[in-house]
């Protein structure tokens with residue numbers, strides 16, 4: 454257990470007769486990023502609130518250890534070990550960024566000189582020195598979010614909960630946030646990240662869990678999760694209708710898209726399967742104008758796990774715009 458920053462067993466929580474968490478197990482090794490994914494209302498924030506001592510879990514919940522401390526027996530030590538930034542920021546808009554930082558330093562009982570040093574250092578690190586003397590209400594969304602994280606880091610927490618840290622941020626601010634998260638982990642912190650952006654989990658997380666219907670529907674590395682959904686295929690596109698027709702005759706098992714003059718053959722995207730497809734094309738004398746490989750992405754996994762009825766259309770939709778599609782010809 455010692456190398457686990459977060460170990461929680463059988464998390465349960467209901468509000469009235471609504472069961473939000475119905476036995477959730479979580480194990481997060483130190484120095485890693487763990488991402489909890491789930492649709493709106495799945496219970497991600499509830500998990501963060503329980504693990505950060507803000508909300509009590511229901512009776513029947515198993516043991517929870519955060520940073521080696523028993524959450525039920527020693528919540529004070531848990532609070533000392535963690536930092537939390539939620540969807541509702543702790544930033545006070547009426548005072549300056551610097552004043553927000555100093556206030557946080559006071560809450561952590563830092564000495565006079567130390568509070569200045571920590572505040573200046575963190576403002577600089579998060580590129581807020583120039584704006585430090587301006588009221589936080591004048592900050593952009595990205596700046597506010599950076600200030601929020603800077604405030605969280607005042608107490609030098611080893612375990613950091615980030616609840617949807619990039620929701621509503623533009624791509625540049627999002628990338629800045631990703632860099633910050635990577636730096637924190639490189640310094641040895643553990644990050645528990647909730648997000649609705651699958652791309653974000655894919656980018657950052659060592660392990661990902663998908664929360665659905667009060668339980669963990671699946672968990673693993675991004676690669677492991679992608680392997681559990683079907684949908685990988687090779688797509689061949691033709692410009693000449695005659696070539697398309699002869700390909701159609703030779704590859705009877707392929708799914709056809711007559712309008713686009715395209716065929717799709719199932720494939721897991723591995724070198725072996727790709728070679729098999731190319732061999733078939735060669736032996737049938739087929740020369741496609743374009744060959745693209747589609748491997749399932751986290752969107753496919755997410756839709757497949759959280760809503761079976763939308764799985765098919767989601768897979769189709771991502772096929773058209775997929776980022777990991779590689780044009781081979």
Ligand SMILES: Nc1ncnc2c1ncn2[C@@H]1O[C@H](COP(=O)(O)OP(=O)(O)OP(=O)(O)O)[C@@H](O)[C@H]1O
Nearest residue numbers: 468473491492493494495496497498499500540649
């Ligand atoms: N204090 C509360 N009282 C009653 N119901 C609550 C309370 N807090 C949360 N809920 C309900 O619990 C469910 C899970 O909420 P939670 O905020 O944990 O979801 P989430 O996965 O974080 O969603 P989102 O992505 O929308 O933030 C929701 O249906 C919510 O309405």
